[in-house]
Amino acid sequence: MATTTNAWPDATNTGVPAGVTLTPSGDVVITQAGAVVSGLNITGSVYIKADNVTLENCKITSGGWAGVTIDSGVTGAVVQNCTIDGTGRAPDGTGNQGIMGSGTFIGNNIFNVENGIVPGSNSVIQGNYIHDLQAGGSPHYDGIQIDGGLSNIQITGNSIINQWGWTSAVMIDNGFGPVSNVTVTNNLLTGGAYTVYADSNLGTASITGVSFTNNHVGGAQYGDALIRGNNSVFTGNYTDGAQLASTLNTSANSGTTTSPTMPPATPEVPAAPGIASWSPDTGKTGDGITDANQITLHGTAAAGSTVKVYDGSTQIGTATATSAGSWDYITKVLTDAKHTLTATATNSSGQTSAASAAVAVTVDTKAPAAPTIASDTVNAANQVVLSGAAEANSAIKVFDGTTQIGTATTNSSGAWSVTTSALSAGSHALTAKATDVAGNVSAASTAVDAVIGSGTTGSTGSGTSGTGTTAPAAPKIASFSNDTGTAGDHITSDKTLTLAGTAVANSTVKVLDGATQLGTATADANGAWHYTTAALPDGKHSFTATDTVSGVTSKASTALDVTVDTAAPDAPVLLSDPTTHNRATVSGTAEAGSLIKLYEGATLLGTTTVASDGDWSVTTPNLKHGSHTFTATATDAAGNTSALSQPIDPPIGSHSGGGTSTVEVTNVRQHSDYTATIKGTADPNSEIKLYDGSTSVGSSTTDADGKWSFQTSDLSGKSHAFTAEQVDTADHVVGTSSGAAMIGSGRSDTLTGTTGNDVMVGKAGADTFQFASNFGQDVIKDFAARGPSHDTIEFSKSVFDSFASVLSHAAQSGHDVVIATGSDTLTLKNTQLDKLNSHDFHFA
Known part of the structure; x- marks a missing residue:
């Protein structure tokens, strides 16, 4: 049936109406219930903190986190006919939102933001024009973003134009909880990777009651809709979105009469998956025979589909294809026999493919019987000629003690013959072993005693040459x-x-x-x-x-x-512990050549080898502010370990000039000219000194809010680790950053976290980010989980010992992944949890 619409929302019919006189204003905080705020030209942000507030006919130019923020729990808010310019940058240089919170949003013109509207529950979004999305950092653009924990949202009659190839015009996912009762109808929606999403893969909560009907869509990089893991309705929509978007802000935008070109269709049956390979293929490669009773299948299938694996007609397990369409499955223990393995793929609509081509695998875990040696003859070249029997088509190896001296392959009847290499004079105990086609190795045969000497040679069956009284070879x-x-x-x-x-x-x-x-x-x-x-x-x-x-x-x-040597060395003597830049250098004496281990409690801080004069020193990694107690042990060359030394306890982050202050590095932003901006916090109106390693590189002054910023020089060519100190008026250090701002060289770097709060930027190259125990609250801003510059996270096994352990401690938080253990957290900015795999992590 044909559908007629009025002109779509664009810059000519949304935002502040023509003829409205605007009064300049800064930030607006509304605390009076029922207030009506109108006709302001606001440079700053609007904060609605009371019920039943109306904000209308206002221009808002904001570099804050949002142009309009409606507090949680506030009801009855209305934002209408406002022009909202997000300036393309949030306070940290990334992106911001146009409107955040619950309410009714009508006829607004929203642009230069990362996300146009991030609604709360019980919201109406109608007749808005969201376009020209823009943000710094690594943005994930969404015209309307619904990230879970929300219900009862109506989205009607809007023009939402995402000019980028990521992420969406309308994003609905379960990253922060369930979603229910969202209607998206009669909108003009274009752009993104997919124009609309209803994606259940970001969490475990349900998505129910979501429908996309009678919308005009198009212009996306991959497709009009991604509906994954739920039963959201996508029906009666039109594919003329890109053409209609081209008429916005022109006289051609005068109304539309169209017929649906995308009626509800029977979900497409996915293509049959493929089993590309299996492992381990022991013995002879490619013969389909293995001595492993558990094998791993590797294959391809429709992205996101459920792969069912069969042995004959019996289902033996399932796997899930990745977004790239790859899957792996490890079987349970298989019996010794021939197994015919196939797979099918089932998509989110419940449609199941035909079976894959079969792969035949024969499991053989039984070792062959030990060979027999029927005869052994010593020839004139001091070689032994042996013959015998073993399993047909097996490989024979002949040994002199543990040294291999010859090989052969049995024929179809099991017969074999080997002429050894030349042997030294004396007695030799020769044995043989058989390896079957699956790679199973037999026990050794009964030994034959071949004697190589100076007597008569060429005897048959005796295994001797000479008198037999020659002394055996030295053991x-x-x-x-x-x-x-x-x-x-x-x-x-x-x-x-x-x-x-x-x-x-x-x-x-x-x-x-x-x-x-x-x-x-x-x-x-x-x-x-x-x-x-x-x-x-x-x-x-x-x-x-x-x-x-x-x-x-x-x-x-x-x-x-x-x-x-069973005598332990004396305990080390700790002599001094000067501190600088949040580190302590501990020195002392101990047994020459011994290994010193420096501890705080049970935590190993560093090691060194004692010099020949008995002196040693260890510099700790960055430490948190406060008192620390160090001890040390010495381990000699035999492995004997001394008792603990007497403790020494330097304070970190304080000086005799006064008390301590808290200094932190909070953000790093790299620039195209190879410089970077480092930001942080400290006491208000204080002086901050910056160090690259132990080299002073400059200073900054905090503002009244305690925030500071520092612009580096050219950082190209090597990696850097910046720390910050706060000094008082007498130039005494009163606070040191617990962590560092770490910036890679642009090649393949290894950035090692401290025990404080680090911010890391690897830049280009396949970087490795290392974390030991008690690593603090760290952030990686540019983790690359794929591509030629694939980064890697390396955890100490005392933190995590497997990818499964990492996943059990990981969660999607908005556009970021947070991995938490105890009080330590690692945040991977702009990363999707479902895109991570075991190749992203090492455990050392």
């Missing part, structure tokens, strides 16, 4: 444990050591310390042996081993020298 001491302290220095605090080595299979190994025999061990069928000593005295020990076969003893092995 080897391969390792010892425990090697405490610094690995590889052969200094240990363990008095009872375990030696491990190789010898002729089943031979007797004698272990000596110098000339004193400590004991014996027997090599196993693979030639491996182990020996654990009794308690050893402190000092240097020289271990050797001999090997005896058929009464013939080998030469001694190469000696293994180990020093046993």
Whole structure:
């Protein structure tokens, strides 16, 4: 059925009517119930704090957070025929809103804002012209923004023109709670990524009773509507929005008669998903056989769809496709057998695709039987020719003790033959192992004793060459444990050591310390042996081993020298702790070469190695204001750790000149000329000194509200960490910022958070942001979760140890993601929680 409208709202029929005389004014705060405010030219913001207030025929030019703010709980507010210019910048340089709060909003002309109207519950939005959206920072433009926790909103007869390719003309989501009873009808709506959204993916609350009817839409980057995870109605709308928007502010905007070009349609069935790959494909790659009984499927499907995975006709699980259309699924334990895996995709309308192409995977977790060695012959080249049987088509590896000396593949009957590499004179215990096509490895075969000597060669089946009385090869001491302290220095605090080595299979190994025999061990069928000593005295020990076969003893092995040291060093002595720039430098004395660990309570602040003269010093990271108590331990090369030192307790952020003051860095804004503006707070009318690391870079003065701002010089070429100090009239430091303003170089930087409140800007490049425990309340302003400059957040495992742990502590807060643990928070500005994945995080 055709529909006729009057002229759409534009600059000629909204805002302050022609002929109204305006009186200049600053900020307007309305506290009288029932007041009518009209005819003002307001440079500033309007705050409505009483019921039944009418604001009309006013021009508002505001760089505040909103042109008009209606307090929570206020009812009956009316804002009509006002011109609202947001100037394109909020107080922090980002974007602001035209109108915020509950009320009736009619005939207003709103522009130069990030979001036109952010209504409360029980609001009517009618006949407004919202256009030319503009904001600094990284804005998410919405003509009307409904972010959850709201109900009973009517949006009728408006012109909402979003000239950007993001985010929407009308945004409805559940980021802050449920949404119910919102009608969007007979509006002119254009632009955005999608022109209208009803998106349940930003939270867990419901979206109900939402309808988009008889609207004129178009001009979006991806499509007219994104309705995801709910049953919102989108019907009877028209696709002539972009054409109608072009007539605004011209004589052609005189009314419209159109017929719907988008009648309700049967939801489209999604395309069949694809199973692109699976892992791990052990053994021979590409043969579809694996020894893993849990596999991971990787595939593609319609974005946001639910993927059901089947083994034959049995559903074994589900996954959700990302916004990019990728999905992964890890199976439960699968039985040893052939499995035929398929997948289907179901969209938010409940439509299910056809099944994907099948992927066949055979699970084989059973190791093959140990091979048999039927014969072994020593040839004139001192090689051993072995033959035997094993599982058909398996790979055979032949070992001399633990050293691989030959390989072969069995034929379809299981037969195999190997000619080893040339072997040294003496007895050799040879074994074989079989690896099947799935990658399962058998136990070792029974050993054969091949003797390489100077006698007759070429005997068959005996495995010998020569007289058989040749001494066996010297055994080897391969390792010892425990090697405490610094690995590889052969200094240990363990008095009872375990030696491990190789010898002729089943031979007797004698272990000596110098000339004193400590004991014996027997090599196993693979030639491996182990020996654990009794308690050893402190000092240097020289271990050797001999090997005896058929009464013939080998030469001694190469000696293994180990020093046993079980005495802990003395506790360190802490001598001084000067503080500067919110850090303390603690120095002292301890055993030369030992490792110093400096603690505050149980928190490790830093480490260093003591110099040869016994001196050491550690500079702490940024610390919070107040008293701190430090202790230290020393750990020697053997791994012995001393008792705690006596404590030392420097105050941080105060000087003898007076009390402490609170100084914070609150924001960083980078500029195209490679400079940046750093903002913060401190005591009103005080002097602030700025440092880049330990280098003084300038000063600023706070205003009457305690706010300060500092413009840097050119920052190109390297990363920077700015801190701030407040000084009194005698130039004594009375306060230091708990955290820093960190700015990357534009390449791939690593920015490490302090224990204070940091503001981080990585700039271009694939940056890494590191956070240890007690990291404070930090902000990353430009986190890139995708693309060639993909950033990474690295948490200490004492904070989070997995992506699942991060998600359980993360929430969407407006356009930002907040990750909270205890009193610490990390805010990722302008980031969507559902766009984060495990590749964005590391755990160290």
